[in-house]
Structure formats: C-alpha cells, structure tokens
Amino acid sequence: MEIQYFKEFSPALGRDMECKVYGHAGHPVLYIPCQDGRFVDFENFNMTDYWAPYLESGQVMIFSIDTIDAETYSSGADPRQRICRHEDWIRYITDEMVPFMFDMTAERNGGCRPRGVIAFGCSLGATHAANLYFRRPDLFDGLLALSGIYSTQYGFGDYMDDLVYANSPVDYLSNFPADHPYMDLYRERKAVICCGQGAWEQPDTTRRIKEILESKGIPVWVDIWGWDVNHDWPWWYKQVEYFVPWLLEQE
Numbered sequence: 001m002e003i004q005y006f007k008e009f010s011p012a013l014g015r016d017m018e019c020k021v022y023g024h025a026g027h028p029v030l031y032i033p034c035q036d037g038r039f040v041d042f043e044n045f046n047m048t049d050y051w052a053p054y055l056e057s058g059q060v061m062i063f064s065i066d067t068i069d070a071e072t073y074s075s076g077a078d079p080r081q082r083i084c085r086h087e088d089w090i091r092y093i094t095d096e097m098v099p100f101m102f103d104m105t106a107e108r109n110g111g112c113r114p115r116g117v118i119a120f121g122c123s124l125g126a127t128h129a130a131n132l133y134f135r136r137p138d139l140f141d142g143l144l145a146l147s148g149i150y151s152t153q154y155g156f157g158d159y160m161d162d163l164v165y166a167n168s169p170v171d172y173l174s175n176f177p178a179d180h181p182y183m184d185l186y187r188e189r190k191a192v193i194c195c196g197q198g199a200w201e202q203p204d205t206t207r208r209i210k211e212i213l214e215s216k217g218i219p220v221w222v223d224i225w226g227w228d229v230n231h232d233w234p235w236w237y238k239q240v241e242y243f244v245p246w247l248l249e250q251e
Contacts, residue, residue, distance in 0.1 A: 001048065001055050012092040019065045019097070022048060025058040025108040027142075027248070028101040030093070032121035032128045036069045045233055050240045059248055060118075061108065063101050065093070073124060073155035083156065083163040090167075093132065098139050116141025116189075118247065122236045123147050126193075127154070130209075133191060134169050137182050142247055143191035143220070146236050150193075150205040170205055173212045183218070191220040192243045196229025221246075 002024040010017045019039050029051075033041040042048060042064035054060045071077075072086040098117055106113040119129035119140050126148025133143040152160075152168035165171050176182075195206040203224055210222035221243075229235050 001052060003043075008096075010092045010096055012088050012096060013068070014088075017066055017092065019063055021061060021063050021104070022051070023055040023058070023061040026054070026060040026105070027118060028105045028114055029060050029062045029118045029120055029142075030097065030101065030129070030132075030140075031062050031064040032119070032125035033064070033067055034122055035067070035124035036074055037067050037125065039064045039066045047233075047237070047240070050237045051244070054244065054248060061101075061105055062120075063097065065097060067125070067128075069124060079156050079159040079164070080161060083161065083167065086167060087163055090132070090135075094136055094139060114141075118142030118144065120144040121146070121148070122233075123231065124149070124154075130169055130193060131167055134173060135166070137185035137189060141189045143189075143193070144240070144243055144247060145191075145193045146239050147195050147201060147231050148193070148206070149202055150209045170208050170212060173209065173216065173218070176216055176218075178216065183216075186218045186220075189219075190247050192223065192247060193220055194223045194225065194239050194243065196225040196231065196235055197227045198230040198235075200231035201229065202231075 001022060004021045007016055007018045020043065031042045051062060055062065068089045072082045075082050101117055102113055117140050119132045121129035126145035127150060129143060130145040130148055130150055133140045150169045152164045156164050193206060193209065195201055195203040197203050206222060206224060213220050213222065
C-alpha cells in the first residue's frame with residue numbers, strides 16, 4: 001500500500017497542518033479522526049486493514065487529516081471564539097484540502113477529476129463528516145458517519161449563534177427548504193449514518209436526523225444497530241466492512 005506524508009502551511013488556520021495519504025489511485029476519501037485525534041490515527045488504530053482491499057485495488061485514496069477539537073469542541077473558552085476557530089478549520093478543509101485531494105487523485109486517475117469526496121469519520125469525526133456532507137454536497141459526494149452526534153449541543157451546550165447553527169445538522173436540516181438546489185445533489189449521492197445502542201453510544205440525534213431526512217425526502221441510509229454495539233473500534237471495523245461495498249458500488 002502506498003503511503004505519503006505531507007506538511008503544508010494552512011492560510012485558513014495560520015499554521016502548518018499534516019496529513020497522510022493512503023493508496024495509489026481511486027475516489028478520494030477524507031478521514032476525520034475521533035475527538036482531539038491526529039492524522040496518524042487512521043493507521044495507528046488499524047483502520048487501514050479494513051480499507052486495504054479498496055486501497056490496494058485502486059478504488060480509493062484516503063486522506064487522513066488533523067482535528068483542531070482541542071481549540072473548539074473540547075475547549076472551555078468563549079463559545080463564539082471557539083466556533084469561529086471551527087469555521088477556520090472548515091475553510092481549511094473546503095478551500096485547501098479538497099482542492100489538493102481533487103488535484104492529486106486526478107493526476108493518479110489519468111486526468112479524470114472526481115465528482116466529489118467521501119467524508120468518513122467515527123465519533124466526533126462522524127459529526128464533522130456529516131456536517132461537511134450536508135453543508136457542501138457540491139464538494140462531498142458520499143458520507144460514512146459512524147457513532148456521531150449531530151447537534152452542536154455536544155460541544156456548545158445551549159449557546160447558539162449563526163455559526164453554531166450552521167454546524168448543527170439537526171437544526172439547519174430541520175429548516176431546509178424543499179426547493180433548495182442542494183436537494184438534487186443529495187439525491188445523486190450515497191450517504192450512511194450508523195450508530196449502535198450499546199456502551200458509550202448516544203443514538204438520540206441519529207434517530208432525530210433520520211426523522212428529519214425522511215420528512216425532507218433526503219436519501220440517507222440511517223441504520224441503528226443493536227444494544228450490544230458499543231462506541232468502539234471493533235464495531236467501527238465491522239461497520240466499514242458492511243457499508244463500504246455499498247458506498248463504492250457503481251450504479
């Protein structure tokens with residue numbers, strides 16, 4: 001498996017950001033680590049083993065990035081300051097990482113530019129992945145969100161402002177207009193949201209987002225697994241094995 005390391009200055013964040021790229025060709029996948037996680041977590045927690053068939057066959061290239069959760073969701077600082085910093089990280093992804101991913105995969109795929117990026121994450125990484133997918137379906141054409149929480153109450157409590165609202169899928173999707181131009185994009189894409197009901201899982205917002213998506217006619221496979229399914233890596237490995245073939249299946 002081809003693995004590359006990059007370290008580049010991010011204008012959006014004002015500092016160097018690191019990432020690793022796995023695979024030699026295929027559809028770009030953005031991996032967002034769990035809360036406070038690092039770009040090396042994809043490899044260190046052995047998620048590479050479960051994506052290996054798709055990496056080695058040239059179906060996907062996975063770009064694993066850093067979070068800045070310690071400055072945003074995990075911090076006790078002023079909430080407005082924290083959500084503004086989170087928006088800096090969103091811009092880093094949409095304005096810097098995604099173009100880098102498009103250029104790199106196009107080069108590896110014979111000049112064929114991808115339609116979009118699959119966002120993938122577990123736990124708070126799933127929260128971020130889902131938010132990116134719903135906010136920017138013009139850039140993200142797939143989603144695999146495992147054990148996420150889809151309300152900003154997790155990191156910001158009862159505080160609400162324009163930017164907190166813009167990062168809280170259960171809030172902004174509740175008010176999503178039926179004639180929004182993104183609706184056509186959602187209908188052309190594949191997305192999975194999954195959560196268990198066992199130890200450390202918090203499926204309430206998964207149930208809520210399922211209701212919202214169904215009421216809006218937004219097609220997402222929302223799957224709630226059993227009471228034995230815990231918030232932990234062994235179950236995320238099983239979910240990757242279960243859902244990824246469907247996500248990559250050509251229609």
